[in-house]
Amino acid sequence: MFGYPREFELFNDVIDKKIEKGGLKHLGSGGYGDVLLYTSKETDVVIKRVKSGQGCKNLKEFKIHELLSKDGNKHIIQLFDVLKTQKFLFFYLEFAAGGDLEQMIKAKGTLSSTIAKEYFTQMIDGIQFMHGLGIVHRDLKPANLFLTSDGILKIGDFGFATKFRDDEGENMLVTLCGTAKYWAPEVETSKKLVDGPPLDVWPCGIILIEMLTGRRPWEVATLKNMENWISKEEDKNLPWNNVEDDVMSLLRKILVVDPAKRATIDDIQEDKWLSGNKNIENGGTAQPKKDRKRKLQTVVPITEDNGRKRQRVPKKKFSCLE
Incomplete structure (x- = not known):
């Protein structure tokens, strides 16, 4: 799956240790959470880590970004995957090496x-x-x-x-x-x-x-x-x-x-x-490092961190999804 990690242990407290060791690079943070860059031989993937407590807002962002990513439009940052844990929601996003x-x-x-x-x-x-x-x-x-x-x-x-x-x-x-x-x-x-x-x-x-x-x-x-x-x-x-x-x-x-x-x-x-x-x-643009080639796959539904349960996004409208 794109060569990026989805193992359970990555999404617990040890994620910060992985940042320190260089497995993940911290790109920025804010009230929403953190933005991380995962680098491997196969691909570079941005991981946006947000607090699960913002459930309604997070669900809305997931639904919007999932819809935008279905056709793989080249002028939209693609959402590859979403994973949910007890504390966080992780968005796996396309990496643009040229910055913003x-x-x-x-x-x-x-x-x-x-x-x-x-x-x-x-x-x-x-x-x-x-x-x-x-x-x-x-x-x-x-x-x-x-x-x-x-x-x-x-x-x-x-x-x-x-x-x-x-x-x-x-x-x-x-x-x-x-x-x-x-x-x-x-x-x-x-x-x-x-x-x-x-x-x-x-x-x-x-x-x-x-x-x-x-x-x-x-x-x-x-x-x-x-x-x-x-x-x-x-x-x-x-x-x-x-x-x-x-x-x-x-x-x-x-x-x-x-x-x-x-x-x-x-x-x-x-x-x-x-x-x-x-x-x-x-x-x-300046000449940053080359973007690594990657294959796009269909976005999967939100997945629980035990790898067994899958949560469908509700079709009903929420009051905060205006």
């Missing part, structure tokens, strides 16, 4: 228009795939956009993702979530239900400006910042003043306060700045 887009921007300062366009195009393709399945990410930002060693951008971290469409049609969303620096104005200002897909369109504009200028246009979409943007104020310190005209034209379709008038993902794909875009080798 936030790290690249910090290292390079700015990206060329050609490279920014390539990554932007791949991000839009990934979002279109998600929206086609009725899923909205709700936390798009450079830190959640991962890069392979050959320049493929992959969307990851679906902790805030949710379904905005089911068999009965599209649903409006109510949950306030995401990262304030990237969320759409309606997330903070709306006192009513909001439409799902426009929430993912807005941060695309912020990310594009950040790739081209090395700066976010604003920390939060305040009224003053929006007035400066709408009035096209000629302040030399505004990040967007130095981008090319075709990019500005696209940005003014994306960064629209009214979500009903904001460009859709289809609109963005048809924009002239993206037309004729061709894939570029390496995507401008």
Whole structure:
């Protein structure tokens, strides 16, 4: 099974000892838990370890990521497997050796228009795939956009993702979530239900400006910042003043306060700045170690740590899965 360990002993307290000995590398941690990298001759696999106490939220993330991984879309970080123990839930995820887009921007300062366009195009393709399945990410930002060693951008971290469409049609969303620096104005200002897909369109504009200028246009979409943007104020310190005209034209379709008038993902794909875009080798990434080849398999249901019981994901809706 992909050459990664699923033995019972790995998922007890000795997991921390394995990190110390080098069998696992600690990549990061937060309120959700830890992210580990397991390395073997056959493959590299990211293991996201989260506390089982967040059951409803964890189950939602599993269901969303399982659905996104079924077709093996190349712009989505693939979920290989999930294992449940008494204390933790372990997500086995595809490893992208090139790091994330936030790290690249910090290292390079700015990206060329050609490279920014390539990554932007791949991000839009990934979002279109998600929206086609009725899923909205709700936390798009450079830190959640991962890069392979050959320049493929992959969307990851679906902790805030949710379904905005089911068999009965599209649903409006109510949950306030995401990262304030990237969320759409309606997330903070709306006192009513909001439409799902426009929430993912807005941060695309912020990310594009950040790739081209090395700066976010604003920390939060305040009224003053929006007035400066709408009035096209000629302040030399505004990040967007130095981008090319075709990019500005696209940005003014994306960064629209009214979500009903904001460009859709289809609109963005048809924009002239993206037309004729061709894939570029390496995507401008640094040259990290090569991703190891691995075969994708169908995601299995959550498995108990004794290897005998299998838990089906309930089909009923949960109150926290909005």
